[in-house]
Amino acid sequence: MFLSLFFCLAFIANVKVGRCQPNSIFLLAGQSNMSGRGGNHNDTNNIVGWDGQIPPECASNTNILRLNANKTWVLAHEPLHQDIDYLKTCGIGPGLPFANEILSKVPTFGSIGLVPCAIGGTRIVQWDRGTVLYNQLVDRANAALDGGGKIRALLWFQGESDTSDYDSNLYKGRLETFINNLRQDLNISNLPVIMVAICSADQGPFMNRIRSIQLNYPFNDTYVKTVDAMGSTFLADQKHLDTKSQIRVGQKLAAAFLSSFDGLHPH
Template sequence: MAGRGGVVNDTKSGIPSWDGIVPVQCQPNPSILRLSASLTWVQAHEPLHADIDYNKTNGVGPGMSFANAILTKVPNFGSIGLVPCAIGGTTISEWAKGGFLYEQLVRRTQAALQNGGVIRAMLWYQGESDTEIKEDADAYKGRLDKFFTDLRADLEYPVLPIIQVALASGKGPYVKIVRNAQLGIKLPSVQCVDAKGLPLEPDKLHLTTPAQVQLGETLADAFLQSLHNPIHITKWFLFARKQQQRQAILALFSE
């Protein structure tokens, strides 16, 4: 989810607008940067995806509360570089290798790793658009598995930690099929946190601002727990002695 917290349709014009409210958990922090559309590092602030998902009205997403929660829990964590890549309203097939979204994701990730950057995880929240057609819902698990596998191969990081979010809502009647696919992924170093039950905006599709904050904090807990995975713990301790490096987090909340 690129971030639609606080975005509602104007009652007269019907045009969506953001209320501009930024919770304290999402406030800017000098230690939290974002990779802009021009591939330069700037201080992160809401809306995190404003120059990435520029054809839509963006609001609050889980990215800033995620990063702030990490720094609150681990004050000596170092700087965090968020790499927003989400495009709202997309299906998993649009993220397949060879397509524009996939290639842009790889390009932005590679740019984030220049000058000593270290990729720490990918956050993935997508699937609402795959709930509309049963064929898409039925194919979701295989397509998601292939997307994760292809991305890890192209980034040359076969155990890239991935934290995905199981849907809170959907555009169509096949939410359960997509959720079961997300919860059933068995790839190594892939965690799933569940957004079901979080409050939704009046459109019954997008999370409210408080829900985005809560989701970001849940993702932070999952991320910090992943650092204790034996696969990653050696790299973590090596990094801890070089805190001047930037830790890149891929932020793909694509609905």
């Protein structure tokens, strides 16, 4: 009984103990619509805040953990990226809806570990091998594996910042290189990648070019799937998905994982 109490108190205190290691690990990377802005609003002083509203699809679950900024597994809660994308006001993102949907569809799936790595406003060149963001992604991925578990997929939601530059015609090659480098550096040659095709209303003139690249992936890579964010609704800025659409995207990501990557058979 004393040991059980110890582990319970350790979990509450965010102490990393062996029994808190999740079985299935998912990396979350990209820019602001991955880190989440659902529920954000501007107050009378034009300061961005989060409304604090957490729908059931985004609720905490003892079987869903997150790797915090200190690389410690803690109970996942919204805003999921609050200590990672810390220069911005984070709100609801697709991560918790994704994990909750998996557990809803497959109750025997086991524990899920989410590894937030997304940073708002980033272009794909900022995710090149050797950059701060790329190195942080690899470092956090390796830290997540300390103690066991398996990385099941990378969830990728990025591209809005590449829509206003003619350089967008290089997006395809950069995306392929990013995925290949990550697989090589994590030593997971068949790492599944589930990306979101962007659709924000207020973006640059090359948004359709980026969307086309994302929708027409995998370029013969059967371990890459794309879900479409088209049909989403937005905050007043017409760039960031609102809570309703973040939930929808998270559930789409979960459906893609369960249907394509052996998600119905937990490891």
